[in-house]
Amino acid sequence: MAKNEGEVIIKKYANRRLYNTGTSTYVTLEDLAKMVKKGEDFLVQDAKSGEDITHSVLTQIIFEQESKTGNTLLPISFLRQLISYYGDQMQMVVPTFLEHSMKAFTDQQVQMREQMTRAFGDTPLSKNFQLPMQMMEDQVRRNTDLFRQAVQMFTPFTAPQPAPPVKKAEPRDIDELKEQLRALQTRLDSMGA
Numbered sequence: 001m002a003k004n005e006g007e008v009i010i011k012k013y014a015n016r017r018l019y020n021t022g023t024s025t026y027v028t029l030e031d032l033a034k035m036v037k038k039g040e041d042f043l044v045q046d047a048k049s050g051e052d053i054t055h056s057v058l059t060q061i062i063f064e065q066e067s068k069t070g071n072t073l074l075p076i077s078f079l080r081q082l083i084s085y086y087g088d089q090m091q092m093v094v095p096t097f098l099e100h101s102m103k104a105f106t107d108q109q110v111q112m113r114e115q116m117t118r119a120f121g122d123t124p125l126s127k128n129f130q131l132p133m134q135m136m137e138d139q140v141r142r143n144t145d146l147f148r149q150a151v152q153m154f155t156p157f158t159a160p161q162p163a164p165p166v167k168k169a170e171p172r173d174i175d176e177l178k179e180q181l182r183a184l185q186t187r188l189d190s191m192g193a
Contacts (some may be wrong), residue, residue, distance in 0.1 A: 008040065011047040012057065018044070033061050097147055105140065119178050120185060 008022035010032065020027045020042075035042055036058075044057040066072050085094045 006041055008035075008042040010042050010044045010057075012044055012053060013047045018057075019047070029057070029061050029064055032057065033065065036061070101140070101143060104143075120181060 008020060010027065011019040011021060013019065018027045018029070018032070019025075020031075022042075032042070032044075042054070043052060044054045045051065046053050062074075066074060082094070085091050
């Protein structure tokens with residue numbers, strides 16, 4: 001099968017070995033994870049049947065990453081919710097929702113980094129943006145609650161489940177945050193001098 005523009009074909013053999021046809025080398029799941037992080041596009045095919053098995057291989061990479069790092073990205077509550085959608089009438093909506101949510105999260109993360117760099121320059125303070133990440137987590141919680149409410153609207157024959165309590169974020173103005181970060185940077189600069 002011919003490869004698409006920019007897309008590498010990875011062949012998976014019966015012995016579970018993976019062969020990168022672009023580099024003519026055998027690769028591991030770790031190598032594929034690095035390719036994903038670099039933004040390289042690839043398609044994994046069963047070497048014998050030619051079947052596209054990219055989804056199952058990416059899922060396997062996630063499983064390995066979750067089990068080896070100790071820093072899981074998928075909380076148990078999320079996994080339980082995700083499993084509950086299999087076979088549900090909302091199963092068709094979930095992939096699109098998750099894809100859009102991850103894209104929005106990535107876009108917001110990039111914008112936040114750019115804003116921090118513009119506001120404070122390329123300093124250690126602008127690179128460590130714990131507070132903005134908390135704001136983003138609060139937004140994700142709100143989006144999840146909205147999604148849960150939307151799902152309940154489309155499942156009229158089930159009893160509505162109360163949403164878990166959401167920790168309310170303190171409303172803060174971005175200018176106030178900038179001022180606090182500037183003050184912190186000034187204190188750090190004076191400590192270093």
